[in-house]
Amino acid sequence: MELTLWTYEGPPHVGAMRIASSMKDIHYVLHAPQGDTYADLLFTMIERRGQRPPVTYTTFQARDLGGDTAELVKKNIKEAVERFKPKTLLVGESCTAELIQDQPGALAKGMGFDMPIVNLELPAYSKKENWGASETFYQLTRTLLKEKVSSSDKINPLRWRELGRRPKVNILGPSLLGFRCRDDVIEIQRILSEQGIDTNVVAPLGASPDDIERLIDAEINICLYQEIAEASCEWLKRNFGMEYTNTIPIGIKNTIEFIHEVHEKLDLPLTNKEELENKSKLPWYSKSVDSNYLTGKRVFIFGDGTHAIAASKIAKEELGFEVVGLGTYSREMARQVRATAKDLNVEALITNNYLEVEDAMKKAAPELVLGTQMERHSAKRLGIPCSVISTPMHVQDVPARYSPQMGWEGANVIFDDWVHPLMMGLEEHLIDMFKHDFEFVDGHQSHLGHTAANTNKILNSDEKKEKNSKEGIIWTESGRAELTKVPFFVRGKVKTNTEKYAILRGIPEISDETLYDAKAYFG
Amino acid sequence: MSKVEFNKENGPREVFCGLTSIVWLHRRMPDAFFLVVGSRTCAHLIQSAAGVMIFAEPRFGTAILEEKDLAGLADAHEELYRVVNDLIARRPEIKTLFLVGSCPSEVIKLDLATVAEKLNKRFLGQVRFVNYSGSGIETTFTQGEDGALKALIPLMESSNEEKLLLVGTLANNVEDRFKKIFRNLGISNIESFPPRQSTELPKIGKNTKVLLTQPYLSDTVRDLKHRGCEIISAPFPLGIEGSAKWFLAAAKAFKINELKVHEIISPLIKRAKLALDSHKEILKGKRLFLLPESQLEISLARFLHNECEMDLIEVGTPYLNKDLMKEEINLLPDNTKIVEGQHVEKQLDRVRESSPDLVVCGMGLANPLEAEGISTKWSIEMVFSPIHGIDQAADLAGLFSKPLKRNQILTSKTLVTH
Numbered sequence: 013m014e015l016t017l018w019t020y021e022g023p024p025h026v027g028a029m030r031i032a033s034s035m036k037d038i039h040y041v042l043h044a045p046q047g048d049t050y051a052d053l054l055f056t057m058i059e060r061r062g063q064r065p066p067v068t069y070t071t072f073q074a075r076d077l078g079g080d081t082a083e084l085v086k087k088n089i090k091e092a093v094e095r096f097k098p099k100t101l102l103v104g105e106s107c108t109a110e111l112i113q114d115q116p117g118a119l120a121k122g123m124g125f126d127m128p129i130v131n132l133e134l135p136a137y138s139k140k141e142n143w144g145a146s147e148t149f150y151q152l153t154r155t156l157l158k159e160k161v162s163s164s165d166k167i168n169p170l171r172w173r174e175l176g177r178r179p180k181v182n183i184l185g186p187s188l189l190g191f192r193c194r195d196d197v198i199e200i201q202r203i204l205s206e207q208g209i210d211t212n213v214v215a216p217l218g219a220s221p222d223d224i225e226r227l228i229d230a231e232i233n234i235c236l237y238q239e240i241a242e243a244s245c246e247w248l249k250r251n252f253g254m255e256y257t258n259t260i261p262i263g264i265k266n267t268i269e270f271i272h273e274v275h276e277k278l279d280l281p282l283t284n285k286e287e288l289e290n291k292s293k294l295p296w297y298s299k300s301v302d303s304n305y306l307t308g309k310r311v312f313i314f315g316d317g318t319h320a321i322a323a324s325k326i327a328k329e330e331l332g333f334e335v336v337g338l339g340t341y342s343r344e345m346a347r348q349v350r351a352t353a354k355d356l357n358v359e360a361l362i363t364n365n366y367l368e369v370e371d372a373m374k375k376a377a378p379e380l381v382l383g384t385q386m387e388r389h390s391a392k393r394l395g396i397p398c399s400v401i402s403t404p405m406h407v408q409d410v411p412a413r414y415s416p417q418m419g420w421e422g423a424n425v426i427f428d429d430w431v432h433p434l435m436m437g438l439e440e441h442l443i444d445m446f447k448h449d450f451e452f453v454d455g456h457q458s459h460l461g462h463t464a465a466n467t468n469k470i471l472n473s474d475e476k477k478e479k480n481s482k483e484g485i486i487w488t489e490s491g492r493a494e495l496t497k498v499p500f501f502v503r504g505k506v507k508t509n510t511e512k513y514a515i516l517r518g519i520p521e522i523s524d525e526t527l528y529d530a531k532a533y534f535g
Numbered sequence: 536m537s538k539v540e541f542n543k544e545n546g547p548r549e550v551f552c553g554l555t556s557i558v559w560l561h562r563r564m565p566d567a568f569f570l571v572v573g574s575r576t577c578a579h580l581i582q583s584a585a586g587v588m589i590f591a592e593p594r595f596g597t598a599i600l601e602e603k604d605l606a607g608l609a610d611a612h613e614e615l616y617r618v619v620n621d622l623i624a625r626r627p628e629i630k631t632l633f634l635v636g637s638c639p640s641e642v643i644k645l646d647l648a649t650v651a652e653k654l655n656k657r658f659l660g661q662v663r664f665v666n667y668s669g670s671g672i673e674t675t676f677t678q679g680e681d682g683a684l685k686a687l688i689p690l691m692e693s694s695n696e697e698k699l700l701l702v703g704t705l706a707n708n709v710e711d712r713f714k715k716i717f718r719n720l721g722i723s724n725i726e727s728f729p730p731r732q733s734t735e736l737p738k739i740g741k742n743t744k745v746l747l748t749q750p751y752l753s754d755t756v757r758d759l760k761h762r763g764c765e766i767i768s769a770p771f772p773l774g775i776e777g778s779a780k781w782f783l784a785a786a787k788a789f790k791i792n793e794l795k796v797h798e799i800i801s802p803l804i805k806r807a808k809l810a811l812d813s814h815k816e817i818l819k820g821k822r823l824f825l826l827p828e829s830q831l832e833i834s835l836a837r838f839l840h841n842e843c844e845m846d847l848i849e850v851g852t853p854y855l856n857k858d859l860m861k862e863e864i865n866l867l868p869d870n871t872k873i874v875e876g877q878h879v880e881k882q883l884d885r886v887r888e889s890s891p892d893l894v895v896c897g898m899g900l901a902n903p904l905e906a907e908g909i910s911t912k913w914s915i916e917m918v919f920s921p922i923h924g925i926d927q928a929a930d931l932a933g934l935f936s937k938p939l940k941r942n943q944i945l946t947s948k949t950l951v952t953h
Binding site for chain 2 (some may be wrong): 013014015016017018019021022025026045046047048049050051052053054056057060061062063064068069070071072073074077086088091095106107108110111135136137138140367
């Protein structure tokens with residue numbers, strides 16, 4: 013049993029709903045009680061979808077449990093098939109139905125329908141949403157293509173030459189309730205097209221079962237989001253020899269690397285290598301004078317694996333930030349996140365507990381937080397600017413305007429979205445100059461109207477705790493006065509470091525001099 | 536009883552389960568904590584329904600069952616004790632802890648009553664434990680509040696003091712207004728259930744006169760009756776008519792002269808009618824279809840027809856207690872079609888066939904209907920907004936006139952959605 017106040021991911025059947033809702037001509041019969049219908053609002057409210065998710069909930073009640081819930085399942089399947097006439101039927105169960113073991117998938121298969129039926133077994137008590145989405149997409153791909161496995165030769169990624177046409181690729185992974193998937197797909201298709209590469213199928217977003225059957229018309233697969241598409245890509249590689257890309261094209265360097273990877277896999281000569289550096293404004297914006305103020309900004313990153321890893325690379329290599337924290341709730345990608353964190357000399361935080369993330373954030377004392385909608389809340393409480401880079405998201409993370417994360421335009425969007433919450437360069441300079449004037453409000457951040465936390469309050473509440481600590485360290489008047497002169501966004505860090513130093517040296521009272529000693533000690 | 540047409544329907548539904556009521560109950564009683572014993576789905580449901588209302592540390596959470604908890608119930612009980620211990624150590628300010636059953640905990644027959652009993656002994660004098668079920672296999676949306684209140688009744692001490700007990704969660708400002716009006720009527724001993732602090736439970740007995748503020752409290756009413764309380768029969772205080780009759784019924788129970796009631800509420804009614812006029816102009820003659828969700832549907836239909844002159848196509852309700860709703864049903868126009876239960880697909884077919892001007896429905900259905908050119912009002916807003924009482928009648932009407940007003944401003948009916 014795990015106490016959960018808030019969760020980054022929903023249950024696995026919500027992942028299955030993301031795949032079903034992303035696609036056309038599919039219907040999902042979910043053996044579930046009425047309350048599970050809440051999941052519809054994720055699509056209709058957060059994504060502002062104008063269609064209901066294609067899901068029928070069997071709506072079993074307590075009084076059905078003594079009777080025949082299997083009959084109820086069959087009745088709902090029959091009605092759903094007659095009404096919605098899907099080309100492929102997904103059948104599964106949510107957490108409660110898993111316990112009563114009606115095996116709805118097997119029931120559906122015995123009903124004599126012509127269409128393919130995918131029996132989804134998604135263990136609700138051990139797995140989560142992204143796993144459920146990945147498994148559903150994989151099972152669907154497998155069901156629709158398994159008959160072609162033996163009859164097909166392995167796909168030669170160079171066959172486009174013999175066929176006398178442009179190379180074709182599939183873009184796999186984008187789905188509803190993914191972060192900016194809609195726009196990423198447009199951006200990546202545009203980039204591929206410029207390079208002379210055609211898109212065969214985008215899936216699951218916007219694809220029909222017929223499109224899934226056509227996947228093998230392409231030479232290679234673009235694995236756009238590992239969380240959703242890696243299992244399917246791996247299966248297609250094993251059974252049809254289709255290679256897939258590993259680079260996620262978020263940020264300039266990764267986009268360029270991605271283009272290289274695609275060209276290599278297709279043996280397509282890359283003729284515009286030099287041009288690529290200048291496709292986005294990010295490199296120049298990042299190099300322009302004003303952005304010197306960005307150099308060394310402390311940034312804390314938490315999100316799904318794909319976006320957190322990509323963000324850390326952009327932050328460090330393309331904006332010159334210092335990454336002071338990196339973590340993910342995607343346990344499936346923990347290994348990769350740990351490796352990335354190690355390169356950055358930070359300890360990776362792998363957790364589904366948002367309070368642990370908030371604690372880590374507080375300790376790291378960042379100047380910018382990149383996270384999910386929950387980190388936006390936490391950062392707001394701590395008075396730290398934040399930009400959202402990953403699901404779970406809020407309705408405002410599904411903007412009306414074109415705002416991808418991937419490719420050239422994605423890099424432009426990222427520059428704006430990350431830098432705007434911060435103080436503009438000149439503004440920060442002026443604030444630093446005038447901060448001792450009486451008009452200056454402690455915690456002033458920017459013209460964008462962020463409400464800064466009252467840092468004095470944080471300090472005071474910390475002090476209360478400090479007095480009770482067993483180390484018994486006391487801040488003298490002069491030490492305290494000096495501490496208030498430290499810019500608020502690093503004050504927490506300076507305080508911790510000074511105390512650490514005092515303990516190390518056995519100094520019982522912290523004066524202004526101790527502060528400077530500690531500063532010199534830690535560099 | 537007016538000649539109302541009653542129908543029952545079964546099938547796939549599109550409604551919340553009883554766990555959802557935690558979203559307003561935890562705000563009403565800030566010293567209580569609601570611990571759902573359930574699955575990740577339960578946790579995800581509550582946080583999704585609560586939307587933006589995320590606090591530093593919310594006063595609700597879920598003890599998520601894992602595979603090993605399903606293997607043996609004894610171990611599951613031990614695990615729950617561990618989770619509760621951790622929680623209380625972390626949140627020492629909690630005075631009452633609700634153990635809330637869910638679909639999975641009901642199916643595996645986790646005995647929360649026994650767990651609560653043991654915990655009560657262990658934490659005697661520090662925290663009180665009660666249990667109820669908010670599971671979707673037994674309860675719909677607002678019925679969760681019914682379960683929570685029913686669970687508190689055994690903790691309420693007995694008293695034969697005469698008092699008026701308002702039962703059902705109200706917005707604090709509305710509650711204050713009501714108490715002021717009752718005091719003006721000459722009823723001075725007024726208490727509310729649920730109270731604003733979980734530890735300040737009202738005492739009840741044979742001189743307690745219960746006046747319901749919400750229509751979804753069937754089980755609570757039954758148990759209050761068992762404790763000797765008198766239940767005042769009245770429509771619910773939604774709209775001017777409902778509220779006025781509600782005040783009159785209370786006054787009658789306290790043998791207060793009807794003229795005095797009129798004297799006090801007449802100016803309020805006059806003012807409210809004036810405020811209602813601009814909304815009525817928009818709503819008059821418009822055709823309304825209410826999908827089932829909160830059990831407020833019948834009262835809303837009565838208000839929107841009788842006071843705003845809307846035409847009722849169909850009034851859905853997840854559950855109908857004809858006895859409790861008697862006074863409301865009597866006020867409905869003849870031939871009103873009430874449908875208890877739901878087959879969401881068939882009901883949506885009827886929505887499309889009847890081309891209503893406004894549909895009251897859940898959030899899962901609202902945007903898809905809007906995309907078809909059908910105006911909607913989400914029903915969940917009714918349980919979060921202060922809509923009760925004479926003073927609030929215009930605000931209540933405003934919830935329904937606003938989408939129609941928008942239609943007059945924005946011209947395109949059907950849009951391509953993305």
